[in-house]
Amino acid sequence: MQLDTRAQTLLKALVERYIADGQPVGSRALSKISGLDLSPATIRNIMADLEEMGYVASPHTSAGRVPTPRGYRIFVDTLLTVQHIDESAVEARMRMPSQQQPQKLIANAAQMLSSLSQFAGVVLTPRHESVFQQIEFLRLSEKRILLVIVGRGGDVQNRLLLTDVDYTPAQLIQSANYINQNYSGLALDEVRGRMQGELRQLQTDMARLMQVAVEAGSEAMAENNEDMVISGERNLLSVSDLSSNMSSLRQMFDMFEQKTGLMQLLDVSSKASGVQIFIGGESNLVPMDEMSVVTAPYEANGKIVGTLGVIGPTRMAYERVIPIVDITAKLLSNALSNN
Incomplete structure (x- = not known):
């Protein structure tokens, strides 16, 4: 249902005041802060209409009203005036030099989202296949070899291999050269399958070492590939709307520990362009009525590879959080693309 100008102005004033102080807003306060030349009786009538339409509600303990999830939705979609944030100042604080490893850039982005918003920052990481650039073997002692795997983005993983055979340094170099020359740039899972039919011409011991190395390397890269990075969860403990009782x-x-629901929400938002706002109570993806999540996808070389966002109360300053999320997504996209 369309709201007329007076109803929109009053709803905007109510939501902004409630976000600011967390107290139900009465008609007398609205007559002062709305800027409208209306009688208290007229304001009460309009507020009654807004309540009937489901945009505001009246707590039992107060004569004032509070926004509902539907009220927050129309506020953020049509009534909100987004604050301007100096992108260069945010970029300086994020300290995102392009030579950093991608995982470090992502962790930095989550920390900055949390720091700027004072809520929790979250980044859904890119889904990487275990693609490698180079493999090296280092002989530590008899039958003990250090496997070094360099990923395509420069990430380095190590694995200790305990072997049945005491390989010579020359054999280790030969095995590493064979893998790098024939398989560099492929996913290790793919290499594992191709090796089974391509190593028959090599010595049995050498083939066994290569297969063990590829399996260990695939496991190492999978373990290091975090699905999600979360920063600042403890900030939410100071938000009374979210920590008012033990059940909440x-x-x-539980949401932070299990992560499944958050990952689903962030995955859904990656399929849309720009900033998305999920408000608890209206979206089944948000596990708590008192919680909202503001998200935006980020890219690497023109392709969307993940999503980031801020988790906070429904009573958050959306006009500040939205540009924080938007700018962080752009800066992380630029950093990953230049990496």
Whole structure:
């Protein structure tokens, strides 16, 4: 249902005041802050209409009103005035030199989202195949070899191999050269399958070493590939809307521990362009009625590879959080593309 100008102005004033102080807003306060030349009776009538339409609600303990999830939705979609944030100042604080490893850039982005918003920052990481650039073997002692795997983005993983055979340094160099020359740039899972039919011409011991190395390397890269990075969860403990009772606290930290629901939400938002706002109570993807999540996808070389966002109360300053999320997504995209 379309709201007329007076109803929109009053709803905007109510949501902004409630976000600011967390107290139900009465008609008398609205007559002062809305800027409208309306009688208290007229304001009460309009507020009654807004309540009937589901945009505001009246707590039992107060004559004032508070926004509902539907009220927050129309506010962020049509009434919100987004603040301007100096992108260069944010970029300086994020300290994102392009030579950093991608995982470091992502962790930095999550920390900055948390620091700037004072809520929790979250980044859904790119889904990497275990693609490698180079493999090296270092002989540590008899039958003990250090496997060094360099990923395509420069990430380095190590694995200790305990072998049945005491390989010579020359054999280790030969095995590493064979893998690098024939398989560099492929996913290690793919290499594992191709090796089974391509190593018959090599010595049995050498073939066994290569297969063990590829399996160990694939496991190492999979273990290091975090699905999600979260920073600043403890900030939410100071938000009374989210930590007002033990049940809410338990629900909130179950969400952080299990991550499944958050990952689903972030995955959904990666399929849309620009900033998305998920408001608890209206979206089944948000596990708590008192919680909202503001997200945006980020890219690498023109391709969307993940999503980031801020997790906070529905009573958050959306006009600040939205540009924080938007700018962080752009800066992380630039950093990953130049990496």
